[in-house]
Amino acid sequence: MTTSAATRILIAEDQALLSGSFRILVDSEPDLTTVGEASTGAQAVVMARSERPDLVLMDIRMPELDGIEATRRICGSPVTADVRVLILTMFDIDEYVFDGLRAGASGFLLKDTPPADLLTAIRVIAGGDALLAPAVTRRLIAEFCRRPEGPASTPSGLDGVTDREREVLLLIAGGLSNTEISDRLHxxxxxxKTHVGRLLAKLEARDRAQLVIAAYESGLVRPSGRDGKAHQDVTSRALPPWRGAPPR
Structure with a gap:
């Protein structure tokens, strides 16, 4: 029997078979429960407002309103600003990942993700963290490289961020978890956790995924090369290559 403490999930997927499969998977877990199924992006927005789920499992390609715009409306509304969005994507539509993160999505997974990994991702994101599949992360950086506006030539938009917070932001953008950052910076x-919390507040970011975007858009971290590898601004300390590992 589902308890009141269960994480509440709204499924937004226009393919009935997939939507039903996701619902069965979610409802098989004692700590998770579905609150509805939306077959269009517009319906997902309406149901997010009425049901106030903890998380929306969002498809990108849906009728009436695509998943990116639906995410933007859900995350951008004061009524549903605390609702988190996990987008499921395919290799052929990964060009939308950057826009999805800008819209407020807290994570992306490929549709061929094993069920156990999907359940883990739901719990991670509902718990307030962010998650990107490694393959999606690489394509995210590659997409950023292709964008004509690119990153700023010098770090900007980081007013009020201390030197230590910049170091932490660099490592977040490098894919390191809090534990790894703790070890790296001693x-x-x-x-x-305090530094991460202050970065979230100062940069008005929802989660770590938004901090990664801020690091690139400010020019603090600059993508380099066709393979999507990243390097830091020359005034900063050494940063390991982007690892693409989801934060823990």
Whole structure:
């Protein structure tokens, strides 16, 4: 029997077979429950407002309103600003990943993700973190490289961010978890969490995925090369190549 503490999931998928499969998978878990199924992007927006789920499992290609615009309306509305969105995508539509993160999505997974990994992703994102599949992360950076506006030539938009917070932001953009950042900078885990929290507040970011976007858009981190590898601004300390690992 589902308890009141269960994470509430809205499924937005126009293919009935997939939507039903997702519902069965979610409802098989004692800590998760579905609150409805939307077959169009417009319906997903309406149901997000009426049902107030913890998370929307969002398809990109849907009738009436695509998943990116639906995400933008859900995350951009004061009524549903606390609703998190996990987008499922395919290789042939990964060019939308950047726009999806800008719209407020907290994570992307490929549609061929194993069921156990999907359930883990739901719990991670509903818990307030962000998650990107490694293959999606690489394509995200490659897409950023192709964009004509690109990153700023010098770091900007980071007014009020301390030097230590910039170091933490660089490592977040490098795909490191809080534990890995703690080890790298020889800081306690609590101190790292404090820095991350301050970055979220100062940069008005929803989660780590938004911090990654901020790092690139400010020019603090610049993608380099066709393979989507990243490097830092020359004034910053050494940063390992983008690892693409989901944060823990």
């Amino acid at each position: 800081l306690s885990h609590g101190t790292v």
